Amino acid sequence: MVLRQRKNTNIQKVVQELDAFPKVPETFVEQTTSGASISVVTFLLVTSLLWSELAYFWNPGFRFKFTPDSDFESKLTINVDMTVAMPCDMIGADILDSTNQNTFSFGRLKEEPTWFELDHLQRNHFEAIQTFNEYLREGSHSIQDVLWKSGQSTFFGEIPPRRSTPEEPHDACRVHGSLSLNKVAGNFHITAGKSVPLMGGHAHLTAFMGPQDYNFSHRIDKFSFGSPHGGVIQPLEGDEKIADKNMMNFQYFIQVIPTEVQMVSGFTYPTYQYSVKEQLRPIDHTTGSHGVSGIYFKYDVNALKVLVIQDREPLWQFLVRLCAGIGGLVATSQMVCGLIQALVRFYCCPDIPEKKQSNVSGMKTVDLIPPQERVAPGAERHHPHAVTLDQVQKLIHDQ
Structure with a gap:
């Protein structure tokens, strides 16, 4: 029963690794004013594109x-x-x-x-x-x-x-x-x-x-x-x-x-x-x-x-063209948003290093290591009850 469950877990893991659309938790998403502005412009463009495509579809040409x-x-x-x-x-x-x-x-x-x-x-x-x-x-x-x-x-x-x-x-x-x-x-x-x-x-x-x-x-x-x-x-x-x-x-x-x-x-x-x-x-x-x-x-x-x-073009062709247009607008808006943010960081804040981790949730970080057990950077840390390699070799030689 355990083996079967482990096998199912492995299969599920392999399938999850094939996911081409990775999900990012909302707590790790950084929201900016420039991104909001581009989102509003993108929404207006998508609405205009949708309206024009529907008007073109319902009024066929000759x-x-x-x-x-x-x-x-x-x-x-x-x-x-x-x-x-x-x-x-x-x-x-x-x-x-x-x-x-x-x-x-x-x-x-x-x-x-x-x-x-x-x-x-x-x-x-x-x-x-x-x-x-x-x-x-x-x-x-x-x-x-x-x-x-x-x-x-x-x-x-x-x-x-x-x-x-x-x-x-x-x-x-x-x-x-x-x-x-x-x-x-x-x-x-x-x-x-x-x-x-x-x-x-x-x-x-x-x-x-x-x-x-x-x-x-x-x-x-x-x-x-x-x-x-x-x-x-x-x-x-x-x-x-x-x-x-x-x-x-x-x-x-x-x-x-x-x-x-x-x-x-x-x-x-x-x-x-x-x-x-x-x-x-x-x-x-x-x-x-x-x-x-x-x-x-x-x-x-x-x-x-x-x-x-x-x-009048077929319905499936209309839907494909509509999805392609909307997808192109969204992808282009993401590229423009990233370019604007990169330019802002380059010209306005060139000396501030980019954060590798950010506490987006606003919660206070708590250090669980007691002060007396903290080790300076580069030093080795030994557990009080740990056995060293020299002690093991000496014990084998005595026997």
Whole structure:
């Protein structure tokens, strides 16, 4: 029984020697003012780190991937709301794509007579849209994560109605609505004259119009593809062009990019983005600038699709990164505390030797050796009843 207990004690001792985290009794810990100050700073830093890491974890970001677009059967919806500075009976809006399909099968846009000049309230609203969209297009590409998370398809509502009706007759036409198109290259255009079907295509009747009747100044309130969704910047919204000549040709070259958004909740929805280049030139056959006056939106669908993935790191990875950050702060604070204490001892108290033992508890030390038995340093101390080596050798020799 004794041997078994001794064996268990030895095993326990061996296991204790493997402890990589030695414990120091509190009575041997020296507490200083500098250590307390660094502890407070470390606690504040750890709290700030914990708060920022939790905020980052609960607000996942987005990452982007490119993949071939294999969806060839779906339709492409175009949403238009624009105003042209010509009466509705003098213009026609049509689409012609690479399949030469009948344009009337795509649907028809609504034409609403109106005035091109905006009143004060409408002008302020439109200029706010212009300023905001220009700010997003040119200087704030870094806030795309905020836009995707917002979920807002537009930051402005419909243009407010006029507060007063002008006395002049309508001089403009508002063209608005949605069309369902094939996912192929096409040309959406607004030109002079109403369109009529002709030999698989269409033609615009302009026989009774003179050059003085042309004015393709226009204002674009909405122009998008697919279902609207927050985070997609529509480059043409808020665009306004004023023609300085009657015979003008406005061309917009649009690259439509299929987009699929995958949220962290598992919800997935398709939409479209687009980039655009524009060109405007006067039509003057005498100088070699040929063409037809009008507004042309020439679009093409990209073969690559963009995946917008809301990405949140796994919980275990978040915990590992959090523990590593907190551990690094605590270890660094201990190093800084030791360095400060060493510098204080070196510069402030260079002549005072470092204490090897300190009575931290504040208790009085009691000397248990009687004064008469104290021995001077370096002398040998003999017990009164001790037997010396010479006495033992003499006893053996006598026997």
